[in-house]
Amino acid sequence: MKRIGLMGGTFDPIHVGHLVAADAARHALDLETVFFIPSNIPPHKREAPEATPEQRFEMVLLATLDHPQFEASRVEVDRPGPSFTIDTLREFRQMFPEAELWFITGADALLEILTWKDARELLTLASFVGATRPGYPLEKLSQVKEGLGRLADSRIKVLEVPALAISSRDLRKRVREGRPIRYMVRRLVERYIYKMGLYGGRPEGLES
Numbered sequence: 001m002k003r004i005g006l007m008g009g010t011f012d013p014i015h016v017g018h019l020v021a022a023d024a025a026r027h028a029l030d031l032e033t034v035f036f037i038p039s040n041i042p043p044h045k046r047e048a049p050e051a052t053p054e055q056r057f058e059m060v061l062l063a064t065l066d067h068p069q070f071e072a073s074r075v076e077v078d079r080p081g082p083s084f085t086i087d088t089l090r091e092f093r094q095m096f097p098e099a100e101l102w103f104i105t106g107a108d109a110l111l112e113i114l115t116w117k118d119a120r121e122l123l124t125l126a127s128f129v130g131a132t133r134p135g136y137p138l139e140k141l142s143q144v145k146e147g148l149g150r151l152a153d154s155r156i157k158v159l160e161v162p163a164l165a166i167s168s169r170d171l172r173k174r175v176r177e178g179r180p181i182r183y184m185v186r187r188l189v190e191r192y193i194y195k196m197g198l199y200g201g202r203p204e205g206l207e208s
C-alpha cells in the first residue's frame with residue numbers, strides 16, 4: 001500500500017533538523033512522498049510566528065525543492081484560522097483515501113500531540129512517527145501509549161535519527177544577534193532570511 005509522510009510544523013524557519021528527520025522517516029518507512037506542511041496559525045504555540053505564513057511556506061519550498069520525494073504543501077496556509085492537525089489529517093485522508101498516512105514529528109511534538117484531547121481520533125486517521133531529538137527524552141511515551149489503548153501500539157513508532165540540537169527558536173536568536181546560521185539551514189533559506197530581513201537580520205549579515 002502507498003505510504004505518505006506528513007511533516008507539520010511552524011518552520012520559522014525550516015532547518016536541517018527537520019530535513020534529516022523527514023528523510024530518515026522516508027527511508028525507514030518507505031514513504032513515497034513527504035509533504036511539509038507549514039501551519040497558518042499554530043494553535044499550541046505560546047508566541048506567534050515571526051515570519052508570515054507565506055514567508056514560512058516559501059522557505060519550506062526552497063528547502064525541499066531539490067528532493068524528488070519532498071513536497072511543500074499549502075493545505076494549512078490556505079485554510080483560514082488556527083491550523084488543527086485533525087483538520088489537516090482529514091484533508092489528506094480525502095486526497096489519498098487509499099494511502100497509509102504517517103505523521104512525522106520530533107520527540108517533543110509527539111508527546112504533545114498524543115496528550116491532546118482528540119489524540120484517539122488522530123490515531124484513527126494516521127500513524128505517528130517520532131524522531132529522537134536532543135533535550136527531549138521519550139521516557140514518558142510508554143505511559144502515554146498505555147493511556148491510548150490498543151491502537152496506539154501499532155500506530156506510534158519511534159525513530160532514532162542523528163542528533164541535531166538545532167531549533168528554529170535558537171536560529172531566530174542567532175540571526176538577531178548576528179551570529180552565523182550557516183550549515184544549520186539550507187543555503188537558499190539562509191539567503192532568503194537575510195534578503196527579507198527576517199528575525200531582525202541585516203542584509204549585510206549574509207557573508208558571500
Ligand code: ATP
Pocket residue numbers: 008009010011012017018021104105106107108109110131132133134164165166167168169170
Ligand atoms: P521552535 O524552536 O520555534 O519551536 P522547532 O525547531 O521546534 O521550532 P517546529 O516548526 O516547532 O521547529 O517543529 C516542527 C517539527 O519538527 C516538530 O515535530 C519538531 O519536534 C520537529 N523537529 C524540530 N527540530 C528537530 C530536530 N532538531 N530533530 C528532530 N525533530 C525536530
Ligand code: MG
Pocket residue numbers: none
Ligand atoms: Mg518546536
